[in-house]
Amino acid sequence: MTTMSKPAPVSARSDSTPDPMAAALESERKRTRRLTRRYALLALATPTVLLLVWQALGSLGITDTRIFPPPSDIARYAVDMTASGQLPEAVGITVARLMVGYVAGAIVGIAMGLVMGVWKPLQAAFDPLFSALYALPKISILPILLLIFGFTETPRVLLVMIGVFFILQINTLAGIRQIDPRVLEAATAYGATGWRLFRYVVLPAVLPSVFTGLRVSAGMAVTIITSVEFVAADNGVGFLIWNSWQIFQPGPMYVGMASVALLGAILTALVLGLERILIPWRSVSGRRFTLRRRPRPAA
Amino acid sequence: MYSLDARKPRADETTSAGVGADGPDIAYSARDVSKVFYAPDRSVTALDGVSLDVEAGSFTCIVGPSGCGKSTLLRILGGLEQATIGQVTAPERKSAVPVSAFVFQEHGVFPWFTVLENVAFGLRMAGFSREERNATARTWLEYVGLSEFANSYPHQLSGGMKQRTAIARAFATGSPCLLMDEPLGALDAQTRRLMQEQLIELWERERKTVVLVTHAIEEALLLGDRIILMSARPGQIKEDIKVPFDHPRNIDIESTPEFADMKHNIWESLRDEVQKSVVFS
Ligand SMILES: Nc1ncnc2c1ncn2[C@@H]1O[C@H](COP(=O)(O)OP(=O)(O)O)[C@@H](O)[C@H]1O
Ligand SMILES: [Mg+2]
Numbered sequence: 001m002t003t004m005s006k007p008a009p010v011s012a013r014s015d016s017t018p019d020p021m022a023a024a025l026e027s028e029r030k031r032t033r034r035l036t037r038r039y040a041l042l043a044l045a046t047p048t049v050l051l052l053v054w055q056a057l058g059s060l061g062i063t064d065t066r067i068f069p070p071p072s073d074i075a076r077y078a079v080d081m082t083a084s085g086q087l088p089e090a091v092g093i094t095v096a097r098l099m100v101g102y103v104a105g106a107i108v109g110i111a112m113g114l115v116m117g118v119w120k121p122l123q124a125a126f127d128p129l130f131s132a133l134y135a136l137p138k139i140s141i142l143p144i145l146l147l148i149f150g151f152t153e154t155p156r157v158l159l160v161m162i163g164v165f166f167i168l169q170i171n172t173l174a175g176i177r178q179i180d181p182r183v184l185e186a187a188t189a190y191g192a193t194g195w196r197l198f199r200y201v202v203l204p205a206v207l208p209s210v211f212t213g214l215r216v217s218a219g220m221a222v223t224i225i226t227s228v229e230f231v232a233a234d235n236g237v238g239f240l241i242w243n244s245w246q247i248f249q250p251g252p253m254y255v256g257m258a259s260v261a262l263l264g265a266i267l268t269a270l271v272l273g274l275e276r277i278l279i280p281w282r283s284v285s286g287r288r289f290t291l292r293r294r295p296r297p298a299a
Numbered sequence: 300m301y302s303l304d305a306r307k308p309r310a311d312e313t314t315s316a317g318v319g320a321d322g323p324d325i326a327y328s329a330r331d332v333s334k335v336f337y338a339p340d341r342s343v344t345a346l347d348g349v350s351l352d353v354e355a356g357s358f359t360c361i362v363g364p365s366g367c368g369k370s371t372l373l374r375i376l377g378g379l380e381q382a383t384i385g386q387v388t389a390p391e392r393k394s395a396v397p398v399s400a401f402v403f404q405e406h407g408v409f410p411w412f413t414v415l416e417n418v419a420f421g422l423r424m425a426g427f428s429r430e431e432r433n434a435t436a437r438t439w440l441e442y443v444g445l446s447e448f449a450n451s452y453p454h455q456l457s458g459g460m461k462q463r464t465a466i467a468r469a470f471a472t473g474s475p476c477l478l479m480d481e482p483l484g485a486l487d488a489q490t491r492r493l494m495q496e497q498l499i500e501l502w503e504r505e506r507k508t509v510v511l512v513t514h515a516i517e518e519a520l521l522l523g524d525r526i527i528l529m530s531a532r533p534g535q536i537k538e539d540i541k542v543p544f545d546h547p548r549n550i551d552i553e554s555t556p557e558f559a560d561m562k563h564n565i566w567e568s569l570r571d572e573v574q575k576s577v578v579f580s
Contacts, residue, residue, distance in 0.1 A: 182406040189379055189401040190472065191424035200420075204411035281411045281452040 069251050074258070077251040086240075086252075091259055094225060094236040097153065098263070101160025102221045109165040110210055113172025117206070118198065123173070134170060138163040139227050146232060156228045163224045167217040168210065175209025176202065208282065211275040218271050222264040237263070324355040325388075326476055326508040327376045332385035333533075334371050345371040347533035348385075355390070355475075358502055358509045360519035362569065363529030363537075364576035369512040370404065370480050372534065376510060377401060377478045390475060390508075395425040400474035402482040404512075407465045408453045414464050415440065415449040421472030432471075439467040443497065459490040466494070470501060476508040484514065492550070495521055499548050516565050520558060521550065528568055531575035538568055 051071045057063045058070035065073070081087035116123040138159055145155035179202065187201040229238020237256050244253035275282075334346040345368040353359050353376070361369050374380035375387055377399040392398050400421060401407070408417045415436050416423075422432035440446050443463040453461055462482060469477050482498075483491045499522060502509060513519050519526045520542055528538040542561070544552050552558050 180406055182403065183409065185379060186401065186403055186407045187409070189377065189397070189399070189403075190421040190468075191395075191397050192420075196424060200423075201409065204409070207411075279411075281454065 067250055069254065073251060074254045078255045078258070081252060081255055087255065087259065090235060090237045090240045090256070091263070094229065094238065094260075095263065097156050097229075097236065098160060098221055098225045098267070101157040101225065102164050102217070102267070104157075105161035105164025105221075106168050106214060106217070108161070109168025109213070110172050112165070113169045113210075114176070114202075114206070116169070117173050117176030118202070127173070130166065130169060134166045138166075138224055142228060142232060151232065156225065156233060159228050160221050160224050163220050164217040167220060168213040171209045171213030171216070172206055175206035178209065179205045204281075207279055211271065211279065214271045214275075215268060218267040219264055222260060222267065226260050325352050326355040326357075326390050327351070327353040327510070328386075328388045329372075329376065329382075330386040332372075332375060332382045332387060334368065334375065334380070335383045344533040346375070346382075347535050349534065349536055351527065351536065353508060353510055355508050356506045358511070358522060358524045359527060360523035360525070361510065361512045361527045361529060362514065362516060362519050362565070363534065364531050364569070364573040365514065366576055367529045367532050367572070368534030369529060372529075373401075373478050373480050373510060373512055396473050397421065397425070398474055399476045399478050400469040400472040402462075402465050402469045402477070402479040404480040404482075405485060408461050408468075410453050413450050413452055414445055414456070417453070417464050418468045418471050421468060421474070425472070435471050435473070436467070439471040442470075442501075443467045459486045459494075462486060463494065466498075470505070474507075477510070479509065479511040481512050481514065483518065496550055498522055499550075503547050516562050516569070517553065520544075520561055520565075521548070521553065526565065528565065529572070531572040537572065538565075540565065 054063075054068065055070045055072060058065045058068060069077075078087065112126075116126060141162070142155065142159055145158055149155045149158070183205065184197070184201065187197055192200055225236070226238040226241070229236040230242040233239045237259050241253050241256035241260070244250070244256065329349055329351045332346055332349045333344070336343045336345060349368075349372060351372075361372065363369050371380060375382050376389065378387075378389060379401075390398050409420065412420065415433060418439055419427075419432040419436035422435060427435075437446070437449065440449055443466060445460060445463055445467065448456060448460065453464065456464070462485060466479075466482055469479070483494050486494060495518060502522070511519075511522060513522075523542050526538075526540040526542060527536055528540065529535065530537040540561075543557070
């Protein structure tokens with residue numbers, strides 16, 4: 001892996017010598033590729049090592065396998081639970097609640113943020129209230145929702161929606177507030193007013209803030225739906241985790257935890273992918289940060 | 300050569316000063332314009348009784364110490380800002396294209412549009428079809444040397460290239476008047492030089508009405524037919540200087556004794572004002 005084709009020395013001037021610029025570019029490309037591969041490997045190595053240690057500690061009898069079943073057991077549980085349909089069912093139910101709440105909360109939150117951003121009276125009327133409510137732990141209003149809607153899907157989805165709503169409303173509004181007035185002036189000068197100002201200037205300008213909100217709220221939504229299912233559902237992954245604890249079955253509990261973690265990761269990745277597609281103008285910073293005094297010479 | 304009617308000079312603009320039978324054709328006119336910015340703690344008088352007529356087809360440069368209200372005056376002429384008191388008239392709008400195309404001091408290009416989309420923005424807002432506006436935008440990109448970067452986003456460009464994008468947009472929009480606020484201020488010396496030459500060339504070809512704010516006396520002498528010298532805040536017109544150099548103009552005029560003389564005199568006149576603005580702010 002360390003043997004690399006070195007660029008031909010510039011002093012050699014025979015006709016067969018490759019263009020030094022092309023060689024330098026090629027070696028820089030190789031270096032970038034090698035670093036990318038190395039970092040990907042490291043990212044995989046950390047959890048792998050931790051799992052191996054966990055496994056070893058169990059096999060050596062150092063940890064209590066009744067509380068910390070080794071990863072191999074957990075994997076076997078996962079396979080069994082998948083085969084029996086128990087896991088897919090729980091995941092399906094949770095994903096449905098999560099997505100309905102997330103998408104609805106995001107749409108309403110973005111819309112509210114936009115309307116508040118362009119219409120000052122609404123902003124004046126709701127901004128202080130929303131800011132105050134934002135700090136309230138969302139799970140604390142679950143009992144009220146249960147009182148109102150009973151033990152149904154509505155309070156579960158609604159709580160996710162409320163959590164996502166606040167984050168998006170606040171991020172969208174902040175995005176509008178942060179629009180450079182000089183950019184707005186330039187747009188106005190070139191004839192963009194009303195709907196077109198909104199469509200071609202305000203909307204693209206707030207998009208990065210909206211995506212910050214979507215990313216933050218993805219993790220939040222998974223947290224909320226899991227907590228809700230702990231106490232106010234008799235199905236779903238949250239219920240699976242909680243119930244496994246109550247009947248003292250650590251295996252399924254760990255499977256549930258892993259599923260929830262995976263859900264959060266997938267949702268965040270989806271948001272990131274969408275962001276890449278929708279915000280092609282975002283600058284990807286070119287220079288790598290390094291503590292080394294000078295960048296290493298190419299190759 | 301270009302497909303857009305709006306970009307062809309009007310018949311009455313083809314002579315350099317646009318002098319008709321009944322005197323010069325006035326594009327912008329400001330009468331006793333004052334501007335106060337109100338703030339809860341402190342109000343700022345940016346302009347104090349400014350009167351100015353800008354002839355159609357002329358190139359006017361505004362020079363003055365920083366903070367004297369040059370940008371404010373330009374915005375008021377272009378209708379982006381309201382005068383607190385006084386009257387302003389601008390040319391009548393004859394098509395969907397705005398009368399005044401701006402080049403802003405900074406932050407005028409949209410980060411979410413490509414260079415081509417930025418240059419075509421004014422035409423897009425004026426309702427031109429995609430083919431029409433892109434064709435015109437490409438012509439102007441070629442002219443300012445940015446063809447290769449048509450599909451780049453502004454963050455991939457240098458400061459000078461962004462500014463050239465902004466200039467290309469102003470010309471591409473096809474407005475009869477251009478209002479430029481220190482368009483070359485952020486450029487390095489060499490790029491600036493090149494852009495000055497290009498501006499002379501563009502203007503000589505298009506003969507649009509141009510009002511250009513600059514803090515560089517040489518630039519004003521090089522580009523303008525007329526220099527408006529402003530006093531320190533509150534901005535007033537201190538001097539109104541006619542620049543005697545003929546068109547077509549060449550950057551070589553900088554080495555003439557006449558140029559050096561004028562530059563010296565303008566600086567003498569400006570020095571007190573700059574001192575005032577430094578002392579009081
Ligand atoms: N939107 C604004 N609000 C308050 N003060 C302003 C505003 N715009 C300009 N000013 C003030 O008006 C004065 C003139 O500003 P400006 O026209 O930008 O000066 P110049 O372009 O000559 O440097 C400055 O003192 C500036 O602080
Ligand atoms: Mg200014």
